[in-house]
Amino acid sequence: MKCPYCHHIDTQVIDTRVSEEGNVIRRRRRCADCDKRFTTYERVELVMPVIVKKNGSRTEYESNKLRASFMLALRKRPVSAEAIDSAIQRIEEKLLSSGEREIMSVHLGELVMHELKRLDKIAYIRFASVYKSFKDISEFAEAIQEVNVDNKPSKNK
Template sequence: MKCPYCGHPDTRVIDSRPAEDGSSIRRRRSCDECTKRFTTYEKVETIPLIIIKKDNTREQYNRGKIESGVLSACYKRPVSADDIAKAVNKIENKIFNLEEKEVPSSRVGEIVMEELKDLDEVAYVRFASVYREFKDVNTFMKELKKILDK
């Protein structure tokens, strides 16, 4: 691994451990040339995942879109940044565990809603109202009744 400080092509690993998300390895490295230390993360390379949109167009999976949707749904809610990050990691793991090259956006939306239901019910309803495109109050009330009945 090339040193980010001096550019020396050879560095050594001082410490290796699983990262917080459990899906990557965190490595502390040291440069023998300039003696500076830095951290790298090693993650398994996956096949590019394609999302099939409602209009049948296809685009490459983008974790940022899920993060953005979950953050918007949790806006001004008592949900910690750490809990949001864990939820996004769970969502991503569920999507990749489907082991499909192409996944409909509707399936991704359902996975996000499942996770939000456990995280925060208000965030769930917010996300569902945008995702399911509630046309009127009755549709909205039906979704609320599902939550209240449980």
């Protein structure tokens, strides 16, 4: 680490501490040349994949856009904020664990639909109707039938 005062390259770590949350390491350093002390912080930098839209354009992943989609679909539905946070966290974990640098917006939409189906069937239908651009009532009926089939208890008990 280069000294911020004299720009000498040789600095020594004299103390290391982990934050209470465990996600940041604080290091006190001393410059071997000018003997001044300074603090550095080390934290993990997680890079979400870039979202590739249907038209081929690329945009940065934005957690607040994902949350807004959930909130719109779940408007006036009895779903807790904790459940929404958990669903968003599961999606973000899947995006990070994929290791991909880019992800198609269609795939992200499928992840959202999967989570909404788990949270609230009405919200799932709302989101699917816009996401899949339903053109007539038969497409709504198919989506409702899909949800109903998923809700039926299995006979193999």
